[in-house]
Amino acid sequence: MTFQIVHQLPGRVRVRYQKGFLSSKQASLVQMLVSLQEGIDSVTVNMISASILIEYHDISEAVALSYLKALDSKYLDNPELLDGVQGAAVQESLITDLLEMVVIHYLKRLLPFPLRRVLAAKNLIPHAGKAVKALCRGKIFCADTLDATALGLSYSTGDFNTAGSISLLLNMGETLEDYTKRKSYDSLASSLLITNEKVHIIQNGEEKEISAGLLKSGDIVIVRAGSVIPADGTVYSGEAMVNQASMTGESLPVHKEKDSTVFASTIVEEGEIQIQVKAAGGETKVNKIVSLIDRSQSLKAASQIKAERIADRLVKYNFMLAGATYFLTGNFAKAASTLLVDYSCAMKLSAPICVLSAMRDSANNGIMAKGGKFIEDLAKADTFVFDKTGTLTASTPKVVRVVPFGNYEENEVLRLAACLEEHFPHSLARAVVNAASERGLNHQEEHTKVEYILAHGIASSLNGEKLRIGSSHFIFDDEKIPYTKQAENIDAEYKKTGASLLYFAIAGELAGIIVIEDPIRQESKNAIARLKKLGVTNIVMITGDGENTARVIAEEAGVDNYVSQALPDTKVEYIKKLQKNGHKVVMVGDGINDAPALSSADVGIAMGSASSIASETADILLPDDGLTSLPKLREIGIRLMERISLNNRAIVGINTALIGLGLAGVISSATAALLHNTSTVAISMSAMTPLVE
Known part of the structure; x- marks a missing residue:
């Protein structure tokens, strides 16, 4: 594409192309393709003046313009790409x-x-x-x-x-x-349309990652458990249980198989499916934005x-x-x-x-606010309640030690634990699975059906023997597994470190303890300090972890209070108690078990890496920058x-x-x-x- 520069400033350049060179759809395609490139903040195409304004950061002007130069007839006349965009509205004078x-x-x-x-x-x-x-x-x-x-x-x-x-x-x-x-x-x-969401498609028999904005009718998209379906279409292959509550209001997941119809923004809870796109991703995105x-x-x-x-x-x-x-x-x-x-x-x-300006500024900072009311309520709130794992901490916990008991070997404990934990997307579960993978342990399924007991642990069986893994409360109080002297020594050793302990029992006896550390995010401490400067008087951490872990993380993060060993309903009760005492409460979380609390708070905020259910429940969605943008949002309010x-x-x-x-x-x-x-x-x-x- 040929053009000439008419005006330039640091981070901003305006060019002019030959009038009539771009059709309405081509102008939209130029805007979308350049917007998706590294370092580009925004692209505005004005068909009346035949000009293009590009705003960028962390790249040179030459690099920004190179994205535009690369758009030749291969892209601008590609019927498949043009079918995936809507024509730009004619700009009135x-x-x-x-x-x-x-x-x-x-x-x-x-x-x-x-x-x-x-x-x-x-x-x-x-x-x-x-x-x-x-x-x-x-x-x-x-x-x-x-x-x-x-x-x-x-x-x-x-x-x-x-x-x-x-x-x-x-x-x-x-x-x-x-x-x-x-x-x-x-x-x-425009702020909401500029997105770098990625999806996986099948192209020439191979799996390929592309931007969701480039999806077009006929593409085959792979959607796995825990992911949001990016476009309307039909199931090409595979089976899955799909949560359609956001679209149809159905409370239970619906079974989807070949030729079933699926909708954008619904969630695959179990299974894996390949979808043939009917409505292009750009169209469904626009509809969602308008809504x-x-x-x-x-x-x-x-x-x-x-x-x-x-x-x-x-x-x-x-x-x-x-x-x-x-x-x-x-x-x-x-x-x-x-x-x-x-x-x-x-x-x-x-x-x-x-x-609208506040919502635009939020979007420019990667924050999706579902209404101006929530931005203002967040600015008025005096109390912020934070989940710990995945919110204040990095959500990338690592196994630092496996302690076997009885006749069990360390690797055997880790292998069986990973075999159970691989079924669930919780961060502690991922830590166990990753540790087994790093050691090259093969954990093929040998157990029976796995049951996830929310905020407690996992129950299954192997060769007729009970398998249980989870918190001390689940293992020792609910399951009545004997609390040995060895377990007591391990607990005492990690009492002040803030590490999380997963207890693994086989056939009614403790087989091992897995020690997991989840370091606090540096940005969490900075964000909490800034929130206090912006007038927040009460900052609380609420977690299902034990007292010692909660205390260590709370002290390091700089929160005012903490609640440990909290179940999902405990979080809800705590928030309602704060509200009853006259506090305006913001809840920040990321997990499935945070969804009830997010719904109960005056403002529910989901982290960028949050589960789909938490994201749907929340009033505001943060980007993938930890809590960095949260003080900015309060300032906007x-x-x-x-x-x-x-x-x-x-x-x-x-x-x-x-x-x-x-x-x-x-x-x-x-x-x-x-x-x-x-x-x-x-x-x-x-x-x-x-x-x-």
């Missing part, structure tokens, strides 16, 4: 639209008087219709009734020039507001709701002031100026744009509330001044309306700017 309105307005003044009267009535009808609908909904005092009243008074007095001017200003205002809101929606959608943005508007931030209520309450004062002005002065123009300048439009436009409050004060101040100037005769009603619309758009545009650097 705001200036052209506004100029067209002004020209038409003044051309109308050249028409005969009767025709102007008809056109004035035509302009009044849509605004009157909105006012009637508002009145039917019980909204007597709102922006729609204000606009209709101002137009109606002008028309009834025969002042068609004023009526035309008011209509022009209202239409320009609506166009500007629509453009501003659309820009903020597009900005958020997210639409749903987020029903989850309004409290400060947004407050701004809208204030706006509605202020409208009646416009009517009262207009009536008083006309009664005292008899001057229609002055009375009209109080109707044309209101607080409602700006407040109701600015607040949701601030929320704080700035969101501050911006809405600051904008509301500016709106009240500016519009009050305009009303005052209109009443004093310093400015005309048309000028007041123009300045009102201009200030509304200016404040709304400022609301679109990033909340944090």
Whole structure:
């Protein structure tokens, strides 16, 4: 692809290509393919100006442009790639639209008087219709009734020039507001669309990893247990149990086999299937994003709701002031100026744009917030509750020692333990399986069906003998395995180290103890320290581990309190107790057993490596950077509330001044309306700017 550089700054370059070179779909393909490359932050293609803006980091400008140069006909004319994207929306020219309105307005003044009267009535009808609908909904005092009243008074007095001017200003205002809101929606959608999710496909008989954004109809995708299905399609081969709750509401997993239909965003709980894609990944992603943005508007931030209520309450004062002005002065123009300048439009436009900006800033930091409400609630929260394993710790625990008892060998204990643990995706289970793999131990299934007892351990049998592996509570209290002196010595040895101990019993006797260490993430300590600086007064760690392990990790992480040996229902009860005592609680976790607590908290946050169930339950999803982005999200929430409050004060101040100037005769009603619309758009545009650097 050929182009020329027209503007460049560090981390940002704009190029221009030959107009007409790219079709709508090709422009979308360019944006998607370049966006997915290493070091690229965003790509914007403007088909009207035939320009492409690239923002990048940690790479040179030459490397960024090389991604663009590589896009020749091999890619741009590839029918399979083009089928996988939607055409770019034609970008409207705001200036052209506004100029067209002004020209038409003044051309109308050249028409005969009767025709102007008809056109004035035509302009009044849509605004009157909105006012009637508002009145039917019980909204007597709102922006729609204000606009209709101002137009109606002008028309009834025969002042068609004023009526035309008011209509022009209202239409320009609506166009500007629509453009501003659309820009903020597009900005958020663009942030959410840039993704580096990977999927595995079968290509030329071999398994290959590609970006989910490049999936197209007909691809064969491999989906394994614990993974989310990335696209709508049919099962090509294999069998699996699929959780379709997010799509169909079914509470139990559904068996899927060859030719069964599967849906994007559902979860494979057991088994492995190959899926032939029907709806391309890009399309399902767009649908999910549209749904997210639409749903987020029903989850309004409290400060947004407050701004809208204030706006509605202020409208009646416009009517009262207009009536008083006309009664005292008899001057229609002055009375009209109080109707044309209101607080409602700006407040109701600015607040949701601030929320969309917060969601966009979150997305730019890799954070997926399912509604502005949750960002603000997180900023207001005084208590953060953290799961330990996979949240505060690295979630890559390692086996550091295997202690055999009785006649069992060390490798035999580890081999049998791995044989049981390989069925479950928990981080401690992975540590055991990885340790066996590193020692080259073959752990073929010899046991019977495996039963996972949540937050306790695993039960099975081998050659008629019971196999049990899990916590001390599970082995010694529930299963009544004798607690030997040897086990007591091992417990005492690791009591102060924070290591996790897995107890393995065969035929009712302790066969071994597996010692596992899960180091704390460095970013966890930094994140907790920053959260305290940002006003969080109570930080708690809650874990199923024993007292000693919990205490060591809690001290190292810098949390204020900790709860050990917690079961899933214990976590829920603890959170409800905090809420009952007046705390606003944020829960951060990653595992299946964290899902109930994530749902119970005021804000549930799932880690980037969280289980699919935890991710679906959570209100906010963090990226794969540990807890690094969590303080940034709190800061975004704080700035969101501050911006809405600051904008509301500016709106009240500016519009009050305009009303005052209109009443004093310093400015005309048309000028007041123009300045009102201009200030509304200016404040709304400022609301679109990033909340944090």
